[in-house]
Amino acid sequence: MREAAFVKQNKEKWIAFEKAINYNAHISPDELANGYIQLTNDLAYAQTYYAESKTLLYLNSLASQAHQKIYKNKKESRNRIVEFWKTEFPLFFRQYHKTLGIAFLIFMIASAIGSISAMNDDTFVRLILGDAYVNETLNNIASGDPTAIYKGGSEIGTFLGITINNIKVAFMAFSFGVITSIGTAYILFSNGVMLGAFITFFYTQDVFYQANKQIWLHGTIEISVIIIAGCAGLIMGNSILFPKTYSRRVSFMKGAKDGLKVVVSTIPFFIIAGFIEGFITRYSNMPAWLAFLIIGSSLLLVVFYYIIYPILLNQSYASRKSGKIY
Numbered sequence: 001m002r003e004a005a006f007v008k009q010n011k012e013k014w015i016a017f018e019k020a021i022n023y024n025a026h027i028s029p030d031e032l033a034n035g036y037i038q039l040t041n042d043l044a045y046a047q048t049y050y051a052e053s054k055t056l057l058y059l060n061s062l063a064s065q066a067h068q069k070i071y072k073n074k075k076e077s078r079n080r081i082v083e084f085w086k087t088e089f090p091l092f093f094r095q096y097h098k099t100l101g102i103a104f105l106i107f108m109i110a111s112a113i114g115s116i117s118a119m120n121d122d123t124f125v126r127l128i129l130g131d132a133y134v135n136e137t138l139n140n141i142a143s144g145d146p147t148a149i150y151k152g153g154s155e156i157g158t159f160l161g162i163t164i165n166n167i168k169v170a171f172m173a174f175s176f177g178v179i180t181s182i183g184t185a186y187i188l189f190s191n192g193v194m195l196g197a198f199i200t201f202f203y204t205q206d207v208f209y210q211a212n213k214q215i216w217l218h219g220t221i222e223i224s225v226i227i228i229a230g231c232a233g234l235i236m237g238n239s240i241l242f243p244k245t246y247s248r249r250v251s252f253m254k255g256a257k258d259g260l261k262v263v264v265s266t267i268p269f270f271i272i273a274g275f276i277e278g279f280i281t282r283y284s285n286m287p288a289w290l291a292f293l294i295i296g297s298s299l300l301l302v303v304f305y306y307i308i309y310p311i312l313l314n315q316s317y318a319s320r321k322s323g324k325i326y
Contacts, residue, residue, distance in 0.1 A: 003050050010042055014062065015245055021066050022254060036066045047318050057095055060314045064091040089265050091317060094310040096235055096262070103230040106185055107192040107223075114196025118204070128197045138205070146207040147214040151282040159278025166222055166270040170229035174263040177233030177255075180240050184233025191226060213291045214284050218277035220298040225266045225273070228306060232262035269302065 001009075017035045043059040050056050068088065117124045126134050133149075140148040153161075169191070176183030202211035239255020240248065280286075280294065 090310040110189040110192025111196035114193035118197040118200035163274030177236035181237030188230040221273040232259040235259040
């Protein structure tokens with residue numbers, strides 16, 4: 001059977017089942033179990049004949065939601081919070097990889113614009129970063145320590161202040177999605193321009209390597225997770241613009257719920273970034289190999305958790321379900 005015919009044949013059934021499990025519609029245990037069995041059969045069929053398709057991705061996500069619904073009252077030996085980050089969120093987030101790619105693209109285009117502008121206009125950096133910051137950094141560069149600004153304040157105070165501020169930025173990127181994706185795109189764009197101008201400023205002062213070796217210690221996680229928070233906002237914003245088969249109200253409720261899950265998932269990463277900035281970035285004399293080890297490990301952590309792990313977990317989940325059917 002062609003994929004289009006398969007979808008047409010089962011679409012209404014899937015949508016009805018999705019609404020039943022997501023919006024607390026009245027559904028008996030027998031109906032829930034029967035719908036779940038049919039869904040896993042469809043999932044196994046899609047796994048066999050439509051590998052790597054959007055249909056398979058959708059059924060994977062729906063099956064994971066149904067599984068959680070069925071077993072939500074089952075006593076678990078593992079902590080619920082740990083289960084969220086270990087299994088529930090990665091299974092759920094796989095369906096939004098494309099949205100994450102869009103958020104990344106917006107941010108990178110904005111960064112390129114910020115960089116080009118800073119290269120061609122000496123006043124642009126002051127416009128974006130402010131005179132006070134630029135003057136202080138120029139003084140630090142003249143004294144031989146471009147990143148001395150990160151050494152101010154106590155370690156704990158810096159850690160708490162930076163962590164709280166980063167979480168605020170993440171929730172702002174998400175909340176601006178309430179005025180559609182344009183709102184979140186604006187936050188991503190403005191932060192991207194700021195980053196591009198910021199990094200290019202050090203290049204124009206001939207301290208690019210020295211500065212970036214320190215900045216990206218915490219910046220790798222910090223910037224990556226701001227993009228992920230932007231993805232959360234786009235999820236909510238897109239739910240308003242593109243409700244698909246749902247009413248706009250129902251679509252918005254679902255988008256807001258899904259986006260909130262994404263932004264909540266970023267909190268531990270912002271804590272890690274805040275810890276690095278508060279306790280590690282200030283040591284500008286650390287060996288280069290150690291700095292790049294921290295930077296590389298941070299990048300690998302984010303890429304693995306948000307991209308690689310969800311793909312592997314969904315594939316494993318689909319394989320287990322196929323094995324049960326056959």
